[in-house]
Amino acid sequence: MDICFADSTVRFGDRIALHPLTLTLRERRIGIIGLNGSGKTTFARLINGLVKPTSGSVTVNGLDTVTDDKAVLGQAGFIFQNPQNQLILPIVSEDIALGLKGRGLSKAEIEARTQAVLLRFGIGHLGSRRVHELSGGELQLAALASVLVTAPDILIMDEPTNQLDIRNRALVGRTIDGLDEHVIVISHDLDLIADFDRVLLFHEGRLCGDGPPAKMVELYREIAA
Numbered sequence: 388m389d390i391c392f393a394d395s396t397v398r399f400g401d402r403i404a405l406h407p408l409t410l411t412l413r414e415r416r417i418g419i420i421g422l423n424g425s426g427k428t429t430f431a432r433l434i435n436g437l438v439k440p441t442s443g444s445v446t447v448n449g450l451d452t453v454t455d456d457k458a459v460l461g462q463a464g465f466i467f468q469n470p471q472n473q474l475i476l477p478i479v480s481e482d483i484a485l486g487l488k489g490r491g492l493s494k495a496e497i498e499a500r501t502q503a504v505l506l507r508f509g510i511g512h513l514g515s516r517r518v519h520e521l522s523g524g525e526l527q528l529a530a531l532a533s534v535l536v537t538a539p540d541i542l543i544m545d546e547p548t549n550q551l552d553i554r555n556r557a558l559v560g561r562t563i564d565g566l567d568e569h570v571i572v573i574s575h576d577l578d579l580i581a582d583f584d585r586v587l588l589f590h591e592g593r594l595c596g597d598g599p600p601a602k603m604v605e606l607y608r609e610i611a612a
Contacts (some may be wrong), residue, residue: 388413388541389567390434394443394473395427403475404429406593412571416563418580418600419573420607421589427573430589431543434571435463448540464539468546470530471518479515479521480505483533504536508562524555528562541569577604 392411405426421427429506432438433445436452436459445452450459467473476482484501492500505511508528513521521529527547534542547563548556560579563570574580586603588596588610594605 388415389446389448390541391446392433392443393445395433395440395445396442397426397433397438402404403467403592404492405433408444408594410587410594410597412585414584415569416580416583416585417569417571418583418586418603419571419589420575420577420580420586420603422611424591427587427589427593428545429592430587430594431545431571431573432465434541434543435459435465437465461537462539463541463543464537466534466542466544466547467528468549470526471548473530474518474526474533477517477519479510479516479518479529479532482518482529483514483536486533488535500536504532507535508532522555523551524558527551527555527559531562535566535568539568541571542566543571543573545573546575547572548574548579576605 392408392409392410394409396407419427419431429438433440433452434447436456439453447459447462450462453458474482475483480501483504483611484497487497487500505514508531510528510532513525513529547559551559556576572580580586581600583600586598586600587594588603590610596603
């Protein structure tokens with residue numbers, strides 16, 4: 388993984404959502420923390436082109452998020468804060484298979500890949516279930532499968548343990564720990580990112596901290612006090 392921000396800025400009208408930022412990300416597990424409205428989600432969405440820089444540039448494995456936007460989407464998958472909004476079709480296996488349509492794969496290949504990703508996360512039994520029947524933890528795993536079936540190199544997760552009980556938070560945490568992909572996680576769940584390789588702290592649209600989890604969490608608590 389090689390993500391480069393070069394003097395990247397984001398404006399929404401007159402408001403600066405992200406002040407100029409130059410940064411390179413290569414670590415396997417990266418956490419993003421900060422108060423609501425601090426710029427962390429804007430920053431994360433720059434990585435796969437959901438948000439475009441107003442000035443400067445962002446590249447992912449050498450691909451520019453503006454000029455190579457379709458290729459970047461194949462490199463970096465994004466799981467939204469509410470996974471139920473991400474799962475479009477009513478049946479879990481159908482939704483996962485949807486991401487493989489239009490890729491020149493046969494029906495048998497699509498079915499095989501869908502089953503393989505369900506089994507990878509131990510949720511083969513959920514394939515025939517309706518999305519609205521799933522628990523919070525099951526929804527997160529189904530959303531994860533729907534993104535990873537397309538084999539992105541990078542996975543970005545926005546508040547993956549939001550509104551989950553302690554059991555499902557632990558389940559999602561263990562799943563993230565076991566992923567081979569590079570993972571970038573936006574989270575208010577500070578325990579989730581406690582063992583990550585690197586944590587970025589945002590405040591008022593600026594990167595105000597970049598370092599090991601314990602140090603960044605301590606700084607975050609000072610800002611939030």
